[in-house]
Amino acid sequence: MAQIVTFGEVLMRLCPPGFARFEQAKQFNVTYAGGEANVSSALAYWGHHTAHVTRFPDSPIGRAAAHYLRYHGVDISHIQYGGERIGVYYLETGAALRPSQIVYDRFHSSFAELDPKALDWHTILKDATWFHWAGITPALSQAAADACLDAIRTARELGITVSGDIFYRSNLWKYGKQPSEVLGELTAGTDLVVASPVILRDIFGVEGNSFEESCVNLKKVFPQVSRVVDTHRTSLSASHNLLRASLWNGQQVLETENLEINPIIDRVGGGDAFIAGLIHGLLRFDDEQRALEFGVAASALKHTIEGDALISTEAEVEAIRQGETSGRIKR
Amino acid sequence: MAQIVTFGEVLMRLCPPGFARFEQAKQFNVTYAGGEANVSSALAYWGHHTAHVTRFPDSPIGRAAAHYLRYHGVDISHIQYGGERIGVYYLETGAALRPSQIVYDRFHSSFAELDPKALDWHTILKDATWFHWAGITPALSQAAADACLDAIRTARELGITVSGDIFYRSNLWKYGKQPSEVLGELTAGTDLVVASPVILRDIFGVEGNSFEESCVNLKKVFPQVSRVVDTHRTSLSASHNLLRASLWNGQQVLETENLEINPIIDRVGGGDAFIAGLIHGLLRFDDEQRALEFGVAASALKHTIEGDALISTEAEVEAIRQGETSGRIKR
Amino acid sequence: MAQIVTFGEVLMRLCPPGFARFEQAKQFNVTYAGGEANVSSALAYWGHHTAHVTRFPDSPIGRAAAHYLRYHGVDISHIQYGGERIGVYYLETGAALRPSQIVYDRFHSSFAELDPKALDWHTILKDATWFHWAGITPALSQAAADACLDAIRTARELGITVSGDIFYRSNLWKYGKQPSEVLGELTAGTDLVVASPVILRDIFGVEGNSFEESCVNLKKVFPQVSRVVDTHRTSLSASHNLLRASLWNGQQVLETENLEINPIIDRVGGGDAFIAGLIHGLLRFDDEQRALEFGVAASALKHTIEGDALISTEAEVEAIRQGETSGRIKR
Amino acid sequence: MAQIVTFGEVLMRLCPPGFARFEQAKQFNVTYAGGEANVSSALAYWGHHTAHVTRFPDSPIGRAAAHYLRYHGVDISHIQYGGERIGVYYLETGAALRPSQIVYDRFHSSFAELDPKALDWHTILKDATWFHWAGITPALSQAAADACLDAIRTARELGITVSGDIFYRSNLWKYGKQPSEVLGELTAGTDLVVASPVILRDIFGVEGNSFEESCVNLKKVFPQVSRVVDTHRTSLSASHNLLRASLWNGQQVLETENLEINPIIDRVGGGDAFIAGLIHGLLRFDDEQRALEFGVAASALKHTIEGDALISTEAEVEAIRQGETSGRIKR
């Protein structure tokens, strides 16, 4: 019954409280997060029926992770259980000129070792109108890449809009495939691409002297692509950023103003909140400019919230989109 | 024996730690606060004998609230016990472009259902030189309004200075009376009025093209009023504000410079700290300008302290008033 | 076997969590810290074998303090046990225009009452190349001053470089000696002096119209001194500072650019981190300018870390030195 | 789609950490709980599809409460939003000879002021096989009593098994009705009654010289009743209890052995866990004795878990039922 389906790994996030360094930590705050699941949870808070598809170990830890998604309102009925472990990422929160730091421990995860045949995408996507994936998934394992491709192809068959957050992490991709090849197949089935010109050039060899030119050239390679979006972050310090975004819709490039965030409470998940906001905007408003702005507002708001997930109402995001950034108390 | 007596409701304040949203909270920090009690506690830290008059349920929770005021040095011997419940307010702390948010659950409180006859204001105010009330009280119930009027009239009889923080919350006032009528009676007995021109116009229909003109016109309606003060907040974000204030003394308008607060630790109670500082200044200094500046300094300092209450020494406030805002460590 | 040896008192640091005032604290965060020990621990994280020499009570509290240093990698084998108590300092963390506040309770400490004869400096310094002391030590007691002088003289005999952080706290020095006299003897054996022209004038009567002139004149009095360094802090608020430093090397004055820290997480220990960074730079780089910049970068980084100790890698400090202050997440 | 539907108020539970008294609390642990919702959440962890029906204020606090149930796996799609407030209960945890203490603040709640007509029980109960209510609901308000009666009648129409936890709190029942009359109507439609002989006598005037005789006499009044269960607690101290239960099935009385709990971590919700365990047992096992034992084991296990909710697997409860109470580590 889900309208929006997302697919991807969910990691345990272990984060020393406050600004403590790893060496100082006697406790970790624990949440469970993944880029695509973050999209689902943000959208669930705005009233969409969303489902996330992933795989967890069949253990109390795996169940805790699933229950965490359920708490955010995400449908967990398609999650699979099995395999060895949940991947972990350790996050140290920076401040001022000290950057935040992430240490991954994600290999051999239940998700990476999933069985693509166990996922019946026709059933999962039956009532969906949108499917979202990200570039991390095909980097993890052949199985994850295969399952992602199955999902995209099924979505195409069923006429479901597909969005993909395309990026490349050189320290993954250890199973022998070329990123360009694998990501190409996935992008070929995608309507809305989230990527920067640098990414498009590095992965697909798509060149361009401007964002628009890169987009036009991308569409020559992948004709299914109808929109490309990119976000721009000005990082003045670990505590102070500016955010804006661009959207190419096949005809023109739309731009937003910068939003200022100072201080940043938790920067992780900001990109996912942008995507969630953009999807929400495209589904709800007949106005791409407004949808893009909603995405940036959602992303900015995420920076003020602890954890990867954007917990917010539509009205809160819309207020920021309309320029209410003075922070006056709401009673 | 109290020199300064304040009267008003005290609520339990429940606040998720750090910047957590309500949906994330597994714990609430608990304090007990109310605008008028905040004035009493700030003044107690500066050496005044202050007493707060209110009503709590006769339960461990009510006693905990009373003991909290006692801890701040406020005389609790005139507090009454009875009724159903203590009102509650939930506070979520904002940051950057995310505003703080307050959810009230204050109806049917022990205070709102107090018995005005149970309060013997001649005894309570016997040794007092100042009485302070606020516009929230008469909005809660007829009983609260009646008790407030009794107090003001008794203060007038005893020659005690009366200050009133006048404002209007449209979501209260549910017991059938017109705010203008009730607040008018109370203001008629008040010497020092804290209010903005907008409030004066909205409640009393007092117009004016300037703060001064509004004040002059207010005095025509309420001749007892000898001073009117107003504060001005520039809200750059939930974390960054500027503060200044104006005082009309019947002859001229005094103004202060802006004080900058960045970052804000806890904005709630800032207005009460201003009033406490102003009262202290008027009682201790023969200099209205200094008193006004002391009020603004007290308010700014409050923004850096967790909880509604301003915990400070007179010297700390005075240092800020004199421009020591560099934050160098004190040893 | 230690390369770098530091000597000085270590205090228990008791700090209310977050921004709580002392009156609000129901808990204290506890660490153990001292200026010279902070130098040792920062250097230990960068791979130096460092040992700190001090004295603790022979109690679980004294052992906890020693184990805390050990946790940071400092060699504790020369620590002595005995005496009455560990000194304590209470730290309240300020924000915006509210300064941090320190209350000392350090008299009668095990360190102040040490027996200088119990310290065999020839053994302690056997393999050392650097010895560091600070001006607080001779202020505490005759015994502490004597031990410090013994250490410096032994270092001179053994050809070990000596650095001294010279300052004067008027509320110490209660045992009857003149600071100028005692500090003069110690400075006479010191190669690298950390001090401002104001300090040099107040303690030694060394005048100068510029930092350089003061340094030249200092060397006339203390010919052993080959380098003088000074740090400059611009304190915009308790949360926002700028930092830079100067080094006179007998021939010229080297200067660094300002580094901006906003927000400050914990300012205490910033000066010690500077000294540690400078020592590291002088030992590892054949470039005084780079060493000075490394010191300022280390100091700035310290301001973003809870506790007195700088917990960092050399690479982290070097990145800041090279201008990477944008705070982008490290993965 | 829910198999098991429960109906009743959910309160915010505020509990000082550890064993702190209310007067000592600077923080409250917050969960959301109610007897009937506790039954739903325990059953959800054992794989049943459960839904809870209640009413929350339409505020972030109301949503937080709903999300809390969702986190436990309870279907929240039938929850209604509106009204003034969520009821609160304050819980102080006792130890040894100091009892735990509960202070209620539950009047005027959104639930008590629900609109019975807004609940379409035919839809809610469409796929259900079991409906559970408790005696607290009809005590709160006429509206709550009416809605409960509607639910029971609809369940009867649809052939759904009905269980009721019947008890009487004299400090409720303030809306004018006689408990005996209201509870009688509800009990008349109930299959499985949870009650002690004392309760049956006090409310319904049903006498008996033994549990069995009381049950037989109850059935004469309410012929629909097919089973009566009662639990027996031996309270040696606030930290040490024994638990057992009896079930009358129309023919005989089944009994369990005592289970010992020492120390008790959190006693609240123990009765609800018993009911959940019993329902689970009756639905899954063809063995009333085993079902009763499963209920007692579930209740005992609940006493070792913080919060009102029993978070457990079926296997964990079953192990205790089979006598594995040695507490050996599970790896």
Place this chain on the structure above:
Amino acid sequence: MAQIVTFGEVLMRLCPPGFARFEQAKQFNVTYAGGEANVSSALAYWGHHTAHVTRFPDSPIGRAAAHYLRYHGVDISHIQYGGERIGVYYLETGAALRPSQIVYDRFHSSFAELDPKALDWHTILKDATWFHWAGITPALSQAAADACLDAIRTARELGITVSGDIFYRSNLWKYGKQPSEVLGELTAGTDLVVASPVILRDIFGVEGNSFEESCVNLKKVFPQVSRVVDTHRTSLSASHNLLRASLWNGQQVLETENLEINPIIDRVGGGDAFIAGLIHGLLRFDDEQRALEFGVAASALKHTIEGDALISTEAEVEAIRQGETSGRIKR
């Protein structure tokens, strides 16, 4: 105006959370406590006007200590400020066969260095009916002993009942006086003595083959003594104790039954709670047996409460005295 006046040192108590050892502590829970002040605070909760006389440093730490007593309801208007420091005691909480451990750091305290002349006992004791002291005070310094003797003599003059908790700590008494001599003078003015036969023999050389005989012989030396009480603790483990007490009233020995405490939450202050309960009982009940039982019940209850202070109502203690030790939840 205080009815009951207590005199003695108040220490900062620093306690690792839970069962952490000192070496593990990253935080200390902080309270302020002293045996005599504990008597005052327990009595204040039962409605007595109590005042504690002590001396704190004139610092935020000293004020925090005073405010802590004020929070418990103790009149702090006679507290003096000055001197160097507040004494500290570190408390590690044991469990099972691991004992709790206390490390003192109390020398050179503001209290020990008080000026006896600064205390005007005629004013302090003006309205008092009871004065309480303990044997730790004269052990600290000549000044403390002198002040204690002044207080007792003034109490005698004013006809005030005097109680003294007499014990001997060999690791104190460093200022040159013999305990027997000093404690003898103080005991000579005391009506109610708390002491064991061992203490009476060790300090005063008073022998006896039974508690009664020791008491009779004590009265021969100190005729003013009209009652002697002693408590008996059976320590089965750090978590499990039994408590009872004996009272000699000049004619006979009254005894109580044992009360069992398992588990113990915080054992410190148990003796002070006994004394408070006994004083309360003697003042309120015309029944020495009941007063003695009330003392033991108060002491047992204290063992279940965190911190040195007994926070309780009279009704809670009375319920335990009457045998309600089953720990059933109070609603």
Place this chain on the structure above:
Amino acid sequence: MAQIVTFGEVLMRLCPPGFARFEQAKQFNVTYAGGEANVSSALAYWGHHTAHVTRFPDSPIGRAAAHYLRYHGVDISHIQYGGERIGVYYLETGAALRPSQIVYDRFHSSFAELDPKALDWHTILKDATWFHWAGITPALSQAAADACLDAIRTARELGITVSGDIFYRSNLWKYGKQPSEVLGELTAGTDLVVASPVILRDIFGVEGNSFEESCVNLKKVFPQVSRVVDTHRTSLSASHNLLRASLWNGQQVLETENLEINPIIDRVGGGDAFIAGLIHGLLRFDDEQRALEFGVAASALKHTIEGDALISTEAEVEAIRQGETSGRIKR
């Protein structure tokens, strides 16, 4: 320079605070622990120079783990860095009839993938008198088994006493070797074997009608074995255990009395503390009975301390050994 060298994996231990279940945990307490490292750290607190040999990832997390051992006083200079990850174990703390629960995530760890050739055991063991290993190590990987065998053979060459804690976990041993074969080679070089008759039978096929007979038969297979020890735990509940031990010394079986632990604070590491205590006893006392009792006392004490590591003085253990288990406060 280490006297005692231990070898084995160290895991990150993640434990929900208090008695929270995994599903409830918003925070994990983090420590680093492993059976053999626990032996080293306990011995370090008693004054031995101990070194632990293991392998961590070259990351801040790996360094945090190493620093944690250093904090306990363990020499970390032989630790190797490299590989993918640190193994993790999740620990949920049980109470009463709810068992504690451990979930492992230890595959693919840096330790399991160590390079046996990288460990120069002649250097590591140069000054050692004792080497300790455990049966978990050879179960992890061929590399770990090889390194363990190298260590034991080198120890034999150098005349170092070898102890081995032999057990078998069926869910490990995934790399293809038979436990009996691998453990046999290791046991052949071991002097002191920790094992139960059941283990000896299951792994080595060594039978016996009594502990003594099993030991005699074991020696026939492995003549190097001179002592066998076994511990006996009576688990009354997760909170209440009894402990005793037996030692066969080639001639007779020594036994200890039971020690009772109630309540248990943290049971994990209890076996390692026993081994540490036994080794200490054998090295320090010329009395095997006393050594065995010291081991049991150390183990019992560990059960009262949070974390895997026994933090204690020799005097504390000795006091328990001598029967001081009444838990009276130590001052």
